[in-house]
Amino acid sequence: MDATTGSAAGPLDGVRVIDLSTVVMGPYAAQIMGDLGADVIKIESPSDTVRAGRYRTTPGMTPLSLNVNRNKRSVSLNLKDDTGRERALELIAGADVLITNMRPGALARLGLTYAELAEHHPGLVYAHAQGFRSDSDRAGHAAYDETVQASSGLVDIAHRALGRPVYLPTIIGDKVAALTIVYAVLAALVSRDRTGRGQHIEVPMTDTLLAFNLVEHLSGHVYEPAEGSTGFPLSMKRGHRAVPTADGLACIVPYHAQNFRDFFAAAGRPDLAGDPRVAGTVIEDADVDPLMELVADCAPSLTTQEWEEICAKHSIPMAPVLELDRAADDPYVRDGHLLDVVEHPSEGPIRSIGIPVRFSATPASVRRLAPLPGQDTAEVLDALPSARR
Structure with missing residues (x-):
């Protein structure tokens, strides 16, 4: 209906x-x-x-x-x-x-x-x-x-x-x-x-x-006394932003090490896919910002559509940035x-x-x-x- x-x-x-x-x-x-x-x-x-x-x-x-x-x-x-x-x-x-x-x-x-x-x-x-x-x-x-x-x-x-x-x-x-x-x-x-x-x-x-x-931003202040600052760490990172592709903008957010390895391999960067920072299963908090900067550097190598297909294939969280002026189309x-x-x-x-x-x-x-x-x-x-x- x-x-x-x-x-x-x-x-x-x-x-x-x-x-x-x-x-x-x-x-x-x-x-x-x-x-x-x-x-x-x-x-x-x-x-x-x-x-x-x-x-x-x-x-x-x-x-x-x-x-x-x-x-x-x-x-x-x-x-x-x-x-x-x-x-x-x-x-x-x-x-x-x-x-x-x-x-x-x-x-x-x-x-x-x-x-x-x-x-x-x-x-x-x-x-x-x-x-x-x-x-x-x-x-x-x-x-x-x-x-x-x-x-x-x-x-x-x-x-x-x-x-x-x-x-x-x-x-x-x-x-x-x-x-x-x-x-x-x-x-x-x-x-x-x-x-x-x-x-x-x-x-x-x-x-x-x-x-x-406060659901996520109470963070370390959940505990009394506090065991860290307020602010959800991922959301507060400098690299927490959409990135330019070859023809637009996209949200590309690798969430674990395999996501990063697959992303860098698809970008034609086997050197980064083999980076020790993404070799295990857990990404250290201190490595998130520099790795996301590398994602931003690599994203312009392909179009938004190409990244959407690659990310869907490898279960990498991704979405094109919707331009409101073009939303109806x-x-x-x-x-x-x-x-x-x-x-x-x-x-x-x-x-x-x-x-x-x-x-x-x-x-x-x-x-x-x-x-x-x-x-x-x-x-x-x-x-x-x-x-x-």
Whole structure:
């Protein structure tokens, strides 16, 4: 089934999610749940920065909004207005999940805290994402991906590995937190199936990305007292980078001695294949950087395609460097429907990002392309109990 046109019920069919979040973290989490079959209703705010910026034809329909708002229905409500707030409460009362990244003070002013909602809706799974833990001295601080990269140690990792305190050129804090929201919500739904009760979930971005970073980078500080520095040794090496081939760039990462011997032999360097440093089964840590420099020296002797064939034959980890501008033409991307062109009702032809997981019985699918701001307000509100009285 084509992932961009499929209509089969996904594994979350029957689950209703209220997306009361802005920017990327919450909306991306809700979009993933929508891909998995949930009915996602996005309560829109006119100040959502995802809707601001460059667009093709329609204000608010930016590239980012087209990516994170698919499989949702959009409802425009002014939560500061009594009627708008009442409609929001009614929508939440009929939902299984609420995802929000509003600050605690704003939630309290609007009567949308977990304590207030759970009093009347004990089965609600309430996911609250924010920059820092609510019980910390940074609880009320503004948080953006750059500040989260800094406070989670990621900037330090980049500084030590690259020599510059740079931010990763991707909003990794937002996206890792979004994935964490999804698995936490799914776990809470399983718990609710057993107990009948929902719960409050707090997802602090800094804590989430710190835990993510430390899986390998805690390294010698796993032990108390420490038996070495932090930082995963391989990732911190100078030679840990893609290398030029005869016609492009490739990731070529020999991981053990036989990999190095096979690589050097294929490069026409029998002298290096017989180097004492690769004669055994284990590569000494001190030899990794100089050996990877030799890999970089040898890689231009063949094309990327030739290296891909050789490395596949000898089980040497290798991948061509995907150029994003050419991603849609890459055979792997194209054959996996990872960037299919679809017709959007208002924006015309757009590329829809594929769903990366495959279910044998309940396939995920893109059933709705991203809506216009408030596009579904009348449809959703007319179905509320209050509209039928």
